[in-house]
Amino acid sequence: MHEVAERAGVSAKTVSRVMNGERYVSSGTSERVHAAAAALGFRPNVIAREFRMGATSMTIGLITGDVANPFYSRIARGAEHALRLPGFSLLSASNDEDAERERMLVTRFVERRVSGLLIASADDDHSLLRNEARLGTPIVFLDRAPTDIEADTVVIDNGGGIRRAVEHLLEGGHRRIALVGDLSRLSTYHERSAAFGAEMAAAGVGDWERYVRADSHDAEAAARTVHELLGLPQPPTALITSNNRITTGALRALNGVVQRPALVGFDDFDLADVLGITVIAHDPDAMGRIGAEELLARLHGDTSAPRHHVLDVDLVVRASSLVPAPR
Amino acid sequence: MHEVAERAGVSAKTVSRVMNGERYVSSGTSERVHAAAAALGFRPNVIAREFRMGATSMTIGLITGDVANPFYSRIARGAEHALRLPGFSLLSASNDEDAERERMLVTRFVERRVSGLLIASADDDHSLLRNEARLGTPIVFLDRAPTDIEADTVVIDNGGGIRRAVEHLLEGGHRRIALVGDLSRLSTYHERSAAFGAEMAAAGVGDWERYVRADSHDAEAAARTVHELLGLPQPPTALITSNNRITTGALRALNGVVQRPALVGFDDFDLADVLGITVIAHDPDAMGRIGAEELLARLHGDTSAPRHHVLDVDLVVRASSLVPAPR
DNA sequence: TTGAAAGCGCTAACAG
DNA sequence: CTGTTAGCGCTTTCAA
Numbered sequence: 001m002h003e004v005a006e007r008a009g010v011s012a013k014t015v016s017r018v019m020n021g022e023r024y025v026s027s028g029t030s031e032r033v034h035a036a037a038a039a040l041g042f043r044p045n046v047i048a049r050e051f052r053m054g055a056t057s058m059t060i061g062l063i064t065g066d067v068a069n070p071f072y073s074r075i076a077r078g079a080e081h082a083l084r085l086p087g088f089s090l091l092s093a094s095n096d097e098d099a100e101r102e103r104m105l106v107t108r109f110v111e112r113r114v115s116g117l118l119i120a121s122a123d124d125d126h127s128l129l130r131n132e133a134r135l136g137t138p139i140v141f142l143d144r145a146p147t148d149i150e151a152d153t154v155v156i157d158n159g160g161g162i163r164r165a166v167e168h169l170l171e172g173g174h175r176r177i178a179l180v181g182d183l184s185r186l187s188t189y190h191e192r193s194a195a196f197g198a199e200m201a202a203a204g205v206g207d208w209e210r211y212v213r214a215d216s217h218d219a220e221a222a223a224r225t226v227h228e229l230l231g232l233p234q235p236p237t238a239l240i241t242s243n244n245r246i247t248t249g250a251l252r253a254l255n256g257v258v259q260r261p262a263l264v265g266f267d268d269f270d271l272a273d274v275l276g277i278t279v280i281a282h283d284p285d286a287m288g289r290i291g292a293e294e295l296l297a298r299l300h301g302d303t304s305a306p307r308h309h310v311l312d313v314d315l316v317v318r319a320s321s322l323v324p325a326p327r
Numbered sequence: 328m329h330e331v332a333e334r335a336g337v338s339a340k341t342v343s344r345v346m347n348g349e350r351y352v353s354s355g356t357s358e359r360v361h362a363a364a365a366a367l368g369f370r371p372n373v374i375a376r377e378f379r380m381g382a383t384s385m386t387i388g389l390i391t392g393d394v395a396n397p398f399y400s401r402i403a404r405g406a407e408h409a410l411r412l413p414g415f416s417l418l419s420a421s422n423d424e425d426a427e428r429e430r431m432l433v434t435r436f437v438e439r440r441v442s443g444l445l446i447a448s449a450d451d452d453h454s455l456l457r458n459e460a461r462l463g464t465p466i467v468f469l470d471r472a473p474t475d476i477e478a479d480t481v482v483i484d485n486g487g488g489i490r491r492a493v494e495h496l497l498e499g500g501h502r503r504i505a506l507v508g509d510l511s512r513l514s515t516y517h518e519r520s521a522a523f524g525a526e527m528a529a530a531g532v533g534d535w536e537r538y539v540r541a542d543s544h545d546a547e548a549a550a551r552t553v554h555e556l557l558g559l560p561q562p563p564t565a566l567i568t569s570n571n572r573i574t575t576g577a578l579r580a581l582n583g584v585v586q587r588p589a590l591v592g593f594d595d596f597d598l599a600d601v602l603g604i605t606v607i608a609h610d611p612d613a614m615g616r617i618g619a620e621e622l623l624a625r626l627h628g629d630t631s632a633p634r635h636h637v638l639d640v641d642l643v644v645r646a647s648s649l650v651p652a653p654r
Numbered sequence: 655t656t657g658a659a660a661g662c663g664c665t666a667a668c669a670g
Numbered sequence: 671c672t673g674t675t676a677g678c679g680c681t682t683t684c685a686a
Contacts, residue, residue, distance in 0.1 A: 017672085029672080044663090052666090052678055070395070077393065111370050337656075347681090380681075
């Protein structure tokens with residue numbers, strides 16, 4: 001900047017004014033500065049600027065389970081789009097569903113002075129985040145609502161989705177319905193299995209718990225679980241898979257099976273229409289977008305009580321769930 | 328930091344030493360500083376540190392077409408994993424295949440002093456990037472090799488993939504083979520259509536060009552293109568779709584069609600096995616990883632000539648391409 | 655093993 | 671409309 005100032009014959013402050021498009025700069029000066037900057041290949045140093053300006057950088061940290069999981073990558077896209085116009089850049093990282101790693105990432109982002117944090121947390125101890133929130137970093141929890149901290153959240157209507165799916169399968173005459181769940185320590189699992197149990201019990205199915213499985217962390221594990229279920233003396237006649245990877249695993253396990261159980265999957269996915277899979281659909285882009293908007297509101301000084309957004313789900317009925325219950 | 332120094336009764340420099348784990352600090356001093364830092368909730372200010380240290384930040388910029396496209400999100404994952412241990416954070420953004428937007432993102436990242444840039448460029452004028460490279464920012468081009476700049480590249484063996492697919496289909500007796508291509512201004516399209524034409528001509532198919540289509544930028548457009556091809560008086564008996572979104576669109580278009588053409592898709596995808604789709608498979612994670620490693624090598628001072636990595640492809644034959652050619 | 659002083663590039667505050 | 675001064679939090683250099 002100093003070199004630019006010298007070449008244009010002005011002060012550093014004037015260069016600063018020109019680069020930031022401030023008013024009260026004569027057009028002649030502005031032109032000379034721009035010419036000098038171009039000639040010298042000058043790039044304003046954002047690090048210096050943010051350092052001088054104070055606490056935060058124009059970045060938002062996004063922490064999810066795995067950037068390559070379509071659920072999370074669509075969240076990232078939604079957030080990116082919402083942050084585009086306001087000029088924020090997105091620092092994104094995967095916690096691999098590991099609490100330790102997540103804390104490392106949170107620390108790293110906070111030390112980097114992100115303006116805010118979007119997080120699909122894999123940790124159930126949020127004392128670190130509580131502290132950062134208290135120190136002023138706005139935090140929005142995505143997908144999983146924490147129980148140990150009052151904060152903004154954006155989650156899916158898990159209960160509603162599962163209820164819709166169970167009702168649909170019950171109407172089809174199914175009673176032996178299995179739930180292939182994700183990690184049992186997550187709030188999403190609790191909400192879903194609770195709704196599942198309530199709905200089944202209300203329908204008079206007492207022994208629903210024997211078809212509930214948890215902790216299929218990836219497609220392979222889910223495939224094994226589905227195999228195990230189908231091998232039962234009284235196998236389930238219907239399956240509810242609780243996320244896109246589990247649905248993928250189930251579809252692999254069911255490939256070639258003659259007596260296929262009915263299937264409803266949580267999360268819509270790219271070729272569900274072609275495969276004819278009934279899904280509990282929702283909008284992950286909206287989760288990222290709303291989370292980002294919430295963050296922006298907080299950055300604009302909104303200090304009202306935490307808001308809890310619940311995204312609607314939609315049961316998209318296709319062939320896979322229209323398999324009639326045997327007998 | 329000053330407050331920590333005061334509370335611990337030491338100088339700012341000593342706090343700095345402790346926070347960075349430098350040697351020559353007595354254990355007593357170290358403990359007092361740590362205690363003071365913890366009590367005050369002190370977070371080292373990475374912005375100030377990077378500002379003082381000089382030119383760059385511990386971040387790498389990743390620019391792709393769309394974070395939510397599985398091809399790109401797997402690149403992101405590969406890059407993230409490679410950058411994990413060295414301690415870099417990933418700033419990621421989508422250019423939406425728009426050159427203008429891409430330049431804006433490049434400028435933003437450079438001004439933020441990223442240590443390096445990974446880019447799947449949608450621009451064919453790289454004068455901006457050439458300039459940044461000259462000024463010292465290492466840049467690695469992913470997926471698309473630029474023609475107007477000498478730089479490190481990591482691309483897929485596009486020609487080899489297409490050749491393998493065409494050979495396979497020719498062996499199945501197909502002569503009327505269509506290529507449903509992506510954006511015609513991209514190098515990937517040129518490499519693929521060139522290989523396609525060469526292979527077809529070598530097999531004595533003279534009029535191969537009448538089944539070549541380009542610029543299906545999304546699944547919907549691809550579906551329309553496939554419909555158009557199937558409506559031809561002499562429709563193709565086989566299709567090669569040139570990326571995952573195009574394959575998705577083709578599968579939608581083919582859904583319910585009785586006389587289905589053989590199909591080979593570029594890019595493997597999640598349920599290709601269940602759907603029985605033959606694909607030209609490759610490893611997008613490796614692209615991100617190798618690109619990141621290349622960047623790290625440059626940051627470690629490697630100034631040797633640009634390297635051009637070409638990732639192997641693998642033709643995974645499934646049912647979709649085993650449709651015999653009619654007649 | 656520790657401290658003092660200086661300065662990275664930028665902008666706020668004030669002066670002209 | 672433009673310039674001067676000072677200082678953000680940190681680390682480098684030098685001295686103790």
